[in-house]
Each structure stands twice: as structure tokens, then as C-alpha cells.
Amino acid sequence: MPAIRTASKRKPPPEGFDDIEDTLLEFQNKLKDAENASHEGKKKHEVLWPVFQITHQRSRYIYDLYYEKEAISKQLYDWLLKNGYTDGNLIAKWKKQGYEKLCCLRCIQTKETNFNSTCICRVPREQLKEDQEIQCVSCGCRGCSSND
Amino acid sequence: MESPTKRLKPSPPQEASADFVRLGGDDDDEQDTNQYGYTNASPDAQQPDQSISQAPRAPRAMYQHSHHPDRRNARNDPRNAKDRPKSKHVLPNHEPWILVRTKLGRRFVHNTSTKESLWWIPKDVMPGVLEFERWEVQVKEKEANAKWAEEQLKGMRGTGGNAVEVGKRTRDGEGRDRRRRSESLQREDEEAMMAEIAKEAEKGEERDVKETVKNVEGLQPKSAQPEGGDAGYGSDSSYEEVEVTDSEFEDDEERQQARAAAGDGEPAHEQGPVEFGEDDIAYQLAAMENYGLDGNGNDNDGFYSDGEAYEEDAEEDDAAHIFRQMLSDHAISPFTPWETLIADSSPTSIILDDRYTILPTTRARKEVWEVWVKDTVARLKEERAKMEKQDPRIPYLAFLAEKASPKLYWPEFKRKFKKEGVMNERALGEKERERLYRDHINRLKLPESTRRADLIALLKAVPLKDLNKGTSMDTLPQQVLSHLHFISLPPAVRDQVISQHISTLPPAPASGEDAEEDGEHEREKDRKRAKALAERERLVEEERRKAEKEGRWAKRELREEERELERAMEVGKRGLRERLRAE
Numbered sequence: 210m211p212a213i214r215t216a217s218k219r220k221p222p223p224e225g226f227d228d229i230e231d232t233l234l235e236f237q238n239k240l241k242d243a244e245n246a247s248h249e250g251k252k253k254h255e256v257l258w259p260v261f262q263i264t265h266q267r268s269r270y271i272y273d274l275y276y277e278k279e280a281i282s283k284q285l286y287d288w289l290l291k292n293g294y295t296d297g298n299l300i301a302k303w304k305k306q307g308y309e310k311l312c313c314l315r316c317i318q319t320k321e322t323n324f325n326s327t328c329i330c331r332v333p334r335e336q337l338k339e340d341q342e343i344q345c346v347s348c349g350c351r352g353c354s355s356n357d
Numbered sequence: 358m359e360s361p362t363k364r365l366k367p368s369p370p371q372e373a374s375a376d377f378v379r380l381g382g383d384d385d386d387e388q389d390t391n392q393y394g395y396t397n398a399s400p401d402a403q404q405p406d407q408s409i410s411q412a413p414r415a416p417r418a419m420y421q422h423s424h425h426p427d428r429r430n431a432r433n434d435p436r437n438a439k440d441r442p443k444s445k446h447v448l449p450n451h452e453p454w455i456l457v458r459t460k461l462g463r464r465f466v467h468n469t470s471t472k473e474s475l476w477w478i479p480k481d482v483m484p485g486v487l488e489f490e491r492w493e494v495q496v497k498e499k500e501a502n503a504k505w506a507e508e509q510l511k512g513m514r515g516t517g518g519n520a521v522e523v524g525k526r527t528r529d530g531e532g533r534d535r536r537r538r539s540e541s542l543q544r545e546d547e548e549a550m551m552a553e554i555a556k557e558a559e560k561g562e563e564r565d566v567k568e569t570v571k572n573v574e575g576l577q578p579k580s581a582q583p584e585g586g587d588a589g590y591g592s593d594s595s596y597e598e599v600e601v602t603d604s605e606f607e608d609d610e611e612r613q614q615a616r617a618a619a620g621d622g623e624p625a626h627e628q629g630p631v632e633f634g635e636d637d638i639a640y641q642l643a644a645m646e647n648y649g650l651d652g653n654g655n656d657n658d659g660f661y662s663d664g665e666a667y668e669e670d671a672e673e674d675d676a677a678h679i680f681r682q683m684l685s686d687h688a689i690s691p692f693t694p695w696e697t698l699i700a701d702s703s704p705t706s707i708i709l710d711d712r713y714t715i716l717p718t719t720r721a722r723k724e725v726w727e728v729w730v731k732d733t734v735a736r737l738k739e740e741r742a743k744m745e746k747q748d749p750r751i752p753y754l755a756f757l758a759e760k761a762s763p764k765l766y767w768p769e770f771k772r773k774f775k776k777e778g779v780m781n782e783r784a785l786g787e788k789e790r791e792r793l794y795r796d797h798i799n800r801l802k803l804p805e806s807t808r809r810a811d812l813i814a815l816l817k818a819v820p821l822k823d824l825n826k827g828t829s830m831d832t833l834p835q836q837v838l839s840h841l842h843f844i845s846l847p848p849a850v851r852d853q854v855i856s857q858h859i860s861t862l863p864p865a866p867a868s869g870e871d872a873e874e875d876g877e878h879e880r881e882k883d884r885k886r887a888k889a890l891a892e893r894e895r896l897v898e899e900e901r902r903k904a905e906k907e908g909r910w911a912k913r914e915l916r917e918e919e920r921e922l923e924r925a926m927e928v929g930k931r932g933l934r935e936r937l938r939a940e
Contacts, residue, residue, distance in 0.1 A: 222783065228690070266696070270694050277727065278734060280734040
């Protein structure tokens, strides 16, 4: 049986967590709201879009803080990764060229599509038809090509 | 957008700078707008206005010859609504002031630091404006000359029809603006006019006639027609005097003339230049900012002239600086995401700040924000590193001193105060809190004398550097504040004990206390080392003595054995029996 980790036994988060705690709480609340939102009148896949979007935003926030602005320490970043505040796999993709704005991992999972292709949101805008409005099925992304 | 080389600058003002500054707006291509763009801009009208339009009331011309009758009333002039700031120019050596030109060709100065805008250019800024316009004129003159030469050639081909009339108009106009224009320029203007008229004549006779008739009818467009000749709102070739004060006697004079010329048919003409109040200025600036807000103002709205591009570059740094200042002023946490910042709809939001629009695009703003965040975080880190870290126990102990009582068990106490910030402090673990609480409660049960003695012992343990005669009750060292013994006594008694103890202490050691202490440390170490050495020597000596002693013992034993052997060897003639007897 795994050890039960109560609040009293938990280690405190690394230094600097206080600075971003409020923002993370906000994201958490948004996520809760998205989870509890009604599915009335929505398509089946549409229900999950907000969840994808919020987790993307949260991951991006932490990614920016650590890699772009160097505002949080390595320890804190690792702690956030470990505690599920960010999606490490998504961030790993963001570091690769051509995937800098990737919306979610599902959208590059070619094996899940009929023609072994990526999602429509990965297509650069100039290759789309004029004024073609897209919104991908997996996460509601409207286009995440790097050169958009 | 047009390239600057295509622009034409008709007749730069030379003498015009003495008492007012004429507005040299950006011209559209002369061929297009002057001749075909707007019907009022007749070739006949153009010449006289070349000679006259220096008058500081050009704005009137805009609505006088407008096709929209509703615009004729200057008082409730929709011009104000129509007018937009078009370009801004930095005034060299008058740094906070910029010259703003409007779509209608009017002009005002704006102070970027105090945010005030004035139609009437202040005395101290005037030289800057003059200098700027002179420079602008010089630049444009070169282009204009080339253009005129070209047109002159064209004119040579077909001068005719209107020559007589042109001559007449010129004579009319001359009287009024002689004092303002140099002869050479005027001549140039005339030539240009003639060329244009000739061209017009080629284009269509009936149109020409119409224009002529109109002029004859007494509308007198010449008296007020802006120099460029196009009266439309989109035009910017009109020169305009925007100092709209009533004290401008020249203006009055011109107005009189215009009134006389206009007759009763159009009373609206006599309204004179529109008076612009503070509201209008505010409106102008707001409009200007709106243009900045739409993101790609430079590209698609066409209100920014080409000449502005490089000035924009020069201003970019300033704008970025102001934007950063705004971010700092709003006390924004650098850890806030950008989306949150711009989605904020509270009255303190940055998007409601005027300075928010100083950068034209959201992308530019975000870039500046990113740099700002980076800098701010770096500074914050530095500050935190410098700041003395407060022991997390201090606030908790202060809380305990106030709230803890032997009547409450720890779980009860925890439950009662679980909402308090100190009870949820992460730096201090739950266990540590519990331990401190229990110890504190137990100590409260001890007799006061013991607690007092403990406190004094604690105070004595503090080095003189931290606690001395100069220490006040507010600046007690952390070592004292974070100790349980400090809160064991009731505050009144405790303060008394501490102040008593402090009064017995010597004053703080001199400034070199650190060095002194280091020296003390060294000496202490030396002493210790010497002591250790002595001890070692003693041990060695002991060892040596011991070894010597053992050696001696061994020798003695050897000697003894030798003696015994000798004795044993000494067997006499008397034999063994004798010997045994002896023993």
C-alpha cells in the first residue's frame, strides 16, 4: 500500500512558487469550470477543447517563465513538472524546430488519423484556401503552424 | 503609399515665418488631385490662391467649397469629427514637443511628457516649428523644382485658352500676398499654374468653362482656396494656418475681404476659422491613439505620411520606454501572463492607460512587455538575494505569544486558527509548528523565575555585535526573536527584562568589529593549535620515557641473568655439597 501523503508530510514547494501560485490557482479554477461546464448543444469532441486550451496555456506560461524569461529556478520548474502543472511532453515538442507553437500532442499523432496525416491546424495558413476558417477536432486549435 | 520623390511641394513659405507658421502638409500627386480629383479645384482658382492662401485661415476654404452643404457651418462643424491626426514630427531641440498634422492639414503641437496639446504654438516652441518647416520646405522644394520644370515643358506645348484669365487672377492675388512671398517663388508658381491650366484646357473645354463661370459668379474661391487647390477632405496639400486666436489682426483683415467677396449668399463663410476647445484637442489625441490601436495603421489607413517612417523609428525607443514605465507604474507582477494583463477590465487595467497605445501594435507591446518582465525578474532576484532572510519562526512565535493558551490542545488550536496565514506558512512545516506550540505551552507552566532566567541566558548568548547598548526593542536580533524563550514571559515583563539587560551591555564594538572578531578567531585557533602541539609533545615524551624505562628494565634483567649464570659457573673444588650448604 502506498504511503498516504497528507499536507503535514508534504515537502514545501521550492522557492519562488509563491510568485506564480496565484496564476496557477487561476488556471486551476478555470480548468474546474471547464470540467463542470455544461455539454448542452456541444459536439462530443467540442467538450474537451477548453481543457486542452487551458492546459496548453498553463504549460506555455511555465515554459515561458523558465525558458524565455528565466524567471523561475530549475528546481521549481522540475517540481512543477513532477507535480503535473505542465505537460513535459508538450514542452519537449516546443523545443523542436517547427513545433514551437504546437497546440497539443494529439494534433501531431499521425497514427490516429485515417490517412496518417497531422491535424489540419498544423497546416500553414498560406497553404490553406483563402479565408478558410479551420478549427481542429482534437483541441479546437485554429492553426498552430510555426510560421503563422 | 507614395514615395517621397513623387511628392510635390508647391511654393514653400519663405517670409511666412515671421508671425505665423504656415502648414505645409503633404501633397498628393499634383496631377491627380489638383486637376481631376475635386471639381472645385479649378485651374482658375489655383493661381490666385497660390498668391493668397498664405493667410492664416485656410481651414475655411475646406468647407467653403465643399460639396457638402452641411459642412459649411463652422460652428457645429463636423470637420472636427472628420479630422484626424495624420502625422507627427519630432521637433529638434524641443524634445517633449511634437508637431502633429491632421488629415485636414491643420496642425498643432503636443507635449508628449505633459500630454498637453495646443493649437497656438507657444513662443518657446515656435523656433523649433519654424526650423522644422524650413527644413521640410527645403527638402520639398528640390522635388518641386524638378516637377515644375517638367510641367513647364508640358505647358509649352499648349498654352492658350485661359491665359488672359490667369493673368487677371494673378493680379488680384498679388496685392494680398506680396509681402509674404518672394518674387522668384511667385514666378515659379505662376509658371506652374500656367502649365496646369494649359493641360486642363487640353483635357476638356466645357469643364474649364464651368469652372470659370463659377469663379465669375463671385464665390471667390481664390481668396480662401488652399494652395494645393484641392478642397476635399482627403487632400493634404493645403497650407493652413491654425493659430486661431482672434488677436490675429491679419486674419481679421482677410476675413473681411472674404466676407466682402462672398456676399450674402453664403453666410457660413464668415464664421472664420473654427475655434477648437480642449474637447477637440482631447478628441484629436484620442483619435490619434485610435489609429495607433488598430495595429497596422502605418500600412492600411494611409494617414501616415512617408516622411514619418524614420521618425517613427527614432521614437520607438521612447515609446518603449514610456510603455515600460507604465508597466512599472501599475505595479504589475512580472509573473502575470500577458493574456491576463490585457484581458483585465478593471479600472486600473493597463489597457485603459493612455500610455498603452503609445506602441502601435499588440505584438510590439508584448515584445516590450517580455523584455520588461525579464529585467524586472532579474532585479527582483537580486533584491531578494540581498535582503536578509527572515526566520519563518518569528511571525509564528509572535502569533503564538498572542493566541496560544494552555487551555487549548494543539489540534484544537490548529482547528481554531486554520484560516490564519501564519498557520499555513509553507516555510515552517506542520510538525515544527506543532512542536513549537507544545513546547511553548509546557514552558508557560514553568515558574516565572525559571523563564526569566532562561531569557537572560538567551540574551547573554547573543554576541555583542548583535545585541548591545544601541539595540532598541524594535531591532532585536533574529536569534532572540526566533527563540521560544523569548515568548515565554508575558510581553510587559519580557520587555522590562530585555531593556534592563540591554542597559547593562557595553556599546557596540567599533566598525572594525568584523576584522577584530576574525583576529580573535585566529588567536583562538593559534592557542588551540599550540595546546594541541604541547599535548602531543607530552605524549611523545611519555612514550619515549616509557620505552627508555622498558629498555632499562630489560638490561637489568639481562644483567641479573648474567650474574646468575656467572654464579652458577662458579663451582669450586669443594664440590656441590659445600655449595648447597652455603645456599
